Amino acid sequence: xxxxxxxLVGEAGTAISRLVxxxxxxxxxSERTELDSHFENLxxxxxxxxxxxxxxxxxxxxxxxxxxxxxxxxxxxEKIEKKRPNRLTNLEYLGLDMMEAGxxxxxxxxxxxxxxxxxxxxxxxxxxxxxxxxxxxQSYIMPLRKFLDGEMKTIMKERSILENKRIDLDSCKNKLxxxxxxxxxxxxxxxxxxxxxxxxxxAEITRLLLEGISSSHASHLRCLHEMVQxxxxxxxxxxxxxxxxxxxxxxxSLGKSSAPAAPxxxxxxxxxxxxxxxxxxxxxxxxxxDSTELSLMADEVVVMVDDDPADAEYVIxxxxxxxxxxxxxxxxxxx
Numbered sequence: 001x002x003x004x005x006x007x008l009v010g011e012a013g014t015a016i017s018r019l020v021x022x023x024x025x026x027x028x029x030s031e032r033t034e035l036d037s038h039f040e041n042l043x044x045x046x047x048x049x050x051x052x053x054x055x056x057x058x059x060x061x062x063x064x065x066x067x068x069x070x071x072x073x074x075x076x077x078e079k080i081e082k083k084r085p086n087r088l089t090n091l092e093y094l095g096l097d098m099m100e101a102g103x104x105x106x107x108x109x110x111x112x113x114x115x116x117x118x119x120x121x122x123x124x125x126x127x128x129x130x131x132x133x134x135x136x137x138q139s140y141i142m143p144l145r146k147f148l149d150g151e152m153k154t155i156m157k158e159r160s161i162l163e164n165k166r167i168d169l170d171s172c173k174n175k176l177x178x179x180x181x182x183x184x185x186x187x188x189x190x191x192x193x194x195x196x197x198x199x200x201x202x203a204e205i206t207r208l209l210l211e212g213i214s215s216s217h218a219s220h221l222r223c224l225h226e227m228v229q230x231x232x233x234x235x236x237x238x239x240x241x242x243x244x245x246x247x248x249x250x251x252x253s254l255g256k257s258s259a260p261a262a263p264x265x266x267x268x269x270x271x272x273x274x275x276x277x278x279x280x281x282x283x284x285x286x287x288x289x290d291s292t293e294l295s296l297m298a299d300e301v302v303v304m305v306d307d308d309p310a311d312a313e314y315v316i317x318x319x320x321x322x323x324x325x326x327x328x329x330x331x332x333x334x335x
Contacts, residue, residue, distance in 0.1 A: 042210035092320035095122030132234035139226035280331040294324030
């Protein structure tokens with residue numbers, strides 16, 4: 001391996017010199033170059049922005065994805081640049097179970113038919129929730145993460161460089177104070193002028209970046225407005241859906257009390273449009289190749305609907321409100 005020994009020794013010497021200067025500052029034997037009050041305020045604002053943006057991002061993600069395991073999994077998929085698994089929401093799982101229970105209890109019975117109706121609505125709420133999570137991710141979480149990974153990292157890097165330049169400047173000032181000969185003083189003055197110029201240049205770069213945080217706050221304010229609007233739309237849709245369901249259930253109860261019970265359509269007819277052939281467990285993960293197929297995760301349960309008329313190796317499967325083709329070899333029939 002080729003390496004520059006001279007450069008390596010020079011870097012080691014610089015590191016030792018900075019360490020000595022820091023030690024002297026802590027012991028109080030040398031002076032420290034102080035930044036102006038405006039610059040210090042900018043630094044404090046930068047630290048507060050970084051800390052609170054990280055907290056807001058973490059808490060928002062926890063609200064949207066309560067399961068910490070899912071958050072870790074999504075983080076890993078993002079790092080390896082792989083598509084996230086297409087999961088059902090808890091509401092969609094609840095809706096599917098309600099509809100299956102309604103079939104078991106009897107779709108013509110009052111309780112069974114009500115379970116089917118409520119299950120459909122729960123699935124609809126789950127779809128609405130999925131859209132809401134996607135909207136908040138797009139409008140709020142992604143911009144904040146981009147800010148932390150981009151602009152804030154650059155600020156922290158330039159601040160670190162500025163601190164090193166400040167240490168070098170103070171070291172040159174210390175050398176000048178300790179110089180005894182005229183030649184030593186002249187050499188120390190040259191080093192001091194160079195260090196002062198580099199420090200001033202780096203301070204200006206860092207100052208411009210710190211002042212740009214105000215623009216970032218304005219951008220984050222717009223993102224916050226978009227998140228609030230998405231949340232308001234989500235709750236308004238959920239309220240409308242549930243009010244409609246409550247009215248429908250009340251009307252059905254009044255109708256049943258004065259008239260004989262009418263047969264209710266089965267879950268298969270209402271949701272799938274086909275007679276279900278039973279349930280199957282997914283043996284291993286399957287990634288859909290196109291929009292006609294259904295992505296699956298190992299050990300989840302799907303409803304088998306029908307054979308694929310175009311390919312005998314595939315079946316039509318249903319998971320919540322999602323439906324598509326699945327290879328037979330990925331499924332194990334359980335009922």
